Amino acid sequence: MESRTSGFMVAGDLRWRVWNGVVADVWNVTCNERAEGHYVSPNPRLFVLLEMEGTEGRFEVSHAGGRAAHFETVSMCFVPARMALTAQAFNLHRIRHLDLHFSENAIRQRFGRSFDYSRLTQERLQFTDARMASIAGLIAKECITPQPFHRKYGESLIDALLALLFEVPPERTKRRTELSxxxxxxxxxxxxxxxxxxxxxxxxxxxxxxxxxxxxxxxxxxxxxxxxxxxxxxxxxxxxxxxxxxxxxxxxxxxxxxxxxxxxxxxxxxxxxxxxxxxxxxxxxx
Structure with missing residues (x-):
């Protein structure tokens, strides 16, 4: 991902995991009074603001030609591939966020023909969902824990979060005969x-x-x-x-x-x- 930042500084080590083609990053970032970042990724990604600290502070994201979206904890943002995004922090001391990076192929492996691929081009600059927030918190915890669970645990959380994010319907295909x-x-x-x-x-x-x-x-x-x-x-x-x-x-x-x-x-x-x-x-x- 290409990025240009001013006033943001990573605190501690970056924690990340990979689950079946999806990269999950957990960032702890300190902020100046007015910190700003510009980002472009070749793949779609989901940004989840987990925590923010600062008296009367606020966090905003926007893209060219669009209005700024004001974030609250836990707010989320889905960014399509190659969409330039600007993030700004005002009067915040620290933020912690989760990023999920994934390719169209990672979606295809999970959902196949059940998925509406036009959803990958539709940005959602600010939204909240209690179920997704709970799952995102569990994914972040799994990224930073020194003793992670079996990989299937993380993969199931990723699958559930993506299914909720894109509202993937049940697969409606005729069941074929299986092997004994x-x-x-x-x-x-x-x-x-x-x-x-x-x-x-x-x-x-x-x-x-x-x-x-x-x-x-x-x-x-x-x-x-x-x-x-x-x-x-x-x-x-x-x-x-x-x-x-x-x-x-x-x-x-x-x-x-x-x-x-x-x-x-x-x-x-x-x-x-x-x-x-x-x-x-x-x-x-x-």
Whole structure:
């Protein structure tokens, strides 16, 4: 994200987490009497003002051609991708806020065709929602705690917050036939064991005596993703184990994992995890 600030100063270390393509930042910021910042992000983001301190102080956000929105705790602001935003603090000593950064692909992975993608272009400069405020507080706490819960806890909070933010309706699709438990265990175990190899759809379908089309639809109905995507997730999980267990270079890890080159490896890793392999390794070795 591009930013220019005057009068804002970060207090302490930035705390952040990544959950399935969504980056959550918690900022503690001290302010001069009239602090100001200008921000542009390539991705959509949600800004949540968690706390502010200052006698008769106020916090405002605005964008070119729009009126300023006055914030109260806990107020929120949804900013579409590439929309320039100005934030101003008047007579405030300190603010604490949560930022969620996410891509269209992160939304697609969660909600698929149930999502109205035009919502990503509709700014909401100031609004409040008690349910979202409660979830945002839990996400912020999970970012700063030294002993976080299982990743599924954070992912479920992110999913719930995004569903509320965009008012995502229930998915209305015809339920497809799923694989039996035996078939699912057999195929997913094979994908896990051979995740670094090239696996053909025909090979998986023949393993449980189904046509390729039937198998593909049944696998996705059972797991929520196509076989190839499942394999990529398995591959990246194994790669993460290598990144923290070995001192191998990223090129060596890319070759071990069967990617065509380091650029392909980085692209797939960031698409699934939300950050590059180098960034993830720094975060998990620090």
């Amino acid at each position: 438990r035996r078939q699912l265990v057999q195929t997913t175990a094979f994908l896990e064991a051979h995740c670094f190899e090239t696996i053909r759809l025909a090979e998986l379908a023949a393993m449980i005596d189904l046509s390729q089309t039937h198998f593909s639809h049944a696998f996705k109905a059972s797991t929520g993703m196509p076989p190839h995507r499942w394999q990529m997730h398995s591959r990246i999980r194994k790669v993460q184990e290598i990144l923290v267990a070995r001192e191998a270079s990223l090129i060596e890890v890319s070759n071990i994992a069967g990617f065509s080159d380091q650029a392909h490896f980085t692209r797939v890793f960031k698409n699934i995890v939300g950050v590059t392999p180098a960034e993830w390794r720094r975060q998990n070795l620090s």
